[in-house]
Amino acid sequence: MFSAAxxxxxxxELIALAERDPRIIGAALAGSAARGTEDAWSDIDLLLQLDPAADEPEVVADWTDVIGTRFGTADTLDVLAVGVRYRVFLLRSSLQVDVSFWPHDHFRATEPAFQLLFGAPNPPTKPAPLNTDTAIGMAWLYALHARSATARDKPWQASMMLDELRNRIIDLKCSRAGLNSWHGREVDQLAATELEQLAATRAVNLTPEDLYASRLLLVDLLLNEVALIDPSRAARLEPALAELRRPAR
Incomplete structure (x- = not known):
């Protein structure tokens, strides 16, 4: 286990490397370090702005070699989002190091946790709000698949569909409370009563009875959330969701 020190x-060392690299013209910290909320389990989130003339694959390869040689990399994962490459390093110490390589015109704050180290970022943007229409639609879709998986004697598939259904309900609850549900960041800040409701929906075993009990509670929670967001949509959904409350045959 890595230490805070x-x-x-x-x-x-990574910040110093960025300052020395002529291909890097801006850098910032994100995550808990930028928020001032680091604890023993926090990772490193470093954002790098590339010079317009920089060759992105070359920069990524060079930084990957240096980090691997200097700190010992166990594995890497690339996540691409809106033209930005996020290379996630898992060090042998289990420390996670996220280094994102931003094209010159993309470098900006995309969430409040952004601590500029050097350079001139572009105007900030705000995270897109939850698309509640999509979340509701995906929720009832997962409920349908949970029912059919149970009827087909596929308990693991049913359990996975119920988990996804629960996650969409969590998204809706967090959106209503002004919390960020992305990667579960602020889910634990939901009211205790809300968390108790969610906890009760977990199937104890993969039996048809437990899976049905979980689906029953989740469908009820879904209908309640929809009613708070769009009562007319809840009224339209109620007959179909009532069918999903029946035991799978």
């Missing part, structure tokens, strides 16, 4: 040292 080790994390601080690695972050400082």
């Amino acid at each position: 080790e994390r601080t040292t690695i972050r400082a």
Whole structure:
């Protein structure tokens, strides 16, 4: 397990590397370090702005070699989002290091946690709000698949569909409470009564009875959330959701 001191040292070395690299013209910290909420389990989130003339694959390859040689990389994962490559490094110490490589015109704050280290970022943007229409539609779709999976004697598929249904309900609850449900970041800040409702929906076993009990509670929670967002849509959905409350045959 890495230590907080080790994390601080690695972050400082990465920032110094960015300052020395002529292909990097801007850098910032994100995540808990930028929010001032680091704890023993926090990772490193470093954003790098590339010079317009920089060759992105070359920069990524060079940084990957340096991090692997200097700190010991166990594995990497690339996540691409809106033209930005997020390379996630898993160090042998289990420390997660996220280094994102931003094209010159993309570098900006996309969430409140953004601590500029050097450079000139573009105007900030705000995270897109939850599309509640899509969340509701995906929720009842997962409920349908949970029912059919149970009827087909596919308990693991049914359990997975119920988990996805629950996640969409969590998204709706968090959106209503002004919380960020992305990767579960602020789900634990929901009211205790809301969390108790969600906890009660977990199937104890993969039996048809437990899966049905879970679906029953989740469908009720879904209908309640829809009614709070769009009562007319809830009224339209009620007959179909009533069918989903019946035991799978």
